[in-house]
Amino acid sequence: MRQLCFEYFNRGGMFGWMGGGLMMLFPILIVVLIFYFFTKNDKSKTIENSTPLDILKKRYARGEMSKQEFEDMKKDLQ
Template identity: 45%
Template sequence: MGMGYGGHMMYGGWFMWIIIIAIIVLVIYLLARQRRPDLSEKASPETAMDILKKRFARGEIAKEEFDNMKKNLE
């Protein structure tokens, strides 16, 4: 008989290790997910007006062209 457990404690020990490892994996997963940027909150794609404003700011188009294009977009 040995220690008096009859060999049945061995299975309980393995079960506890499985639970502990599962908890560790879950914690690592949650930490990794928290550090990763949220993909559902992506910046919206640039609108035509945004592109127009950037082109004007860079000096690619004159004020008159900007105003004319802005009227067309509105």
């Protein structure tokens, strides 16, 4: 009986090749999740790609400045 048990697990047990494949999916999934979290689009990347005039327009649209301040800063940028 003992010999039979060891032979069963030496051949891969009840999982066989499927168990090995599932074991490889776990590290691959971890790597994919890490890659996703580091490459997802966050606010810092959009600010780097914006021109100063775009940033000024966004600030004006959010109501951070008055129309006069917007016009003055816009004139300074041009």
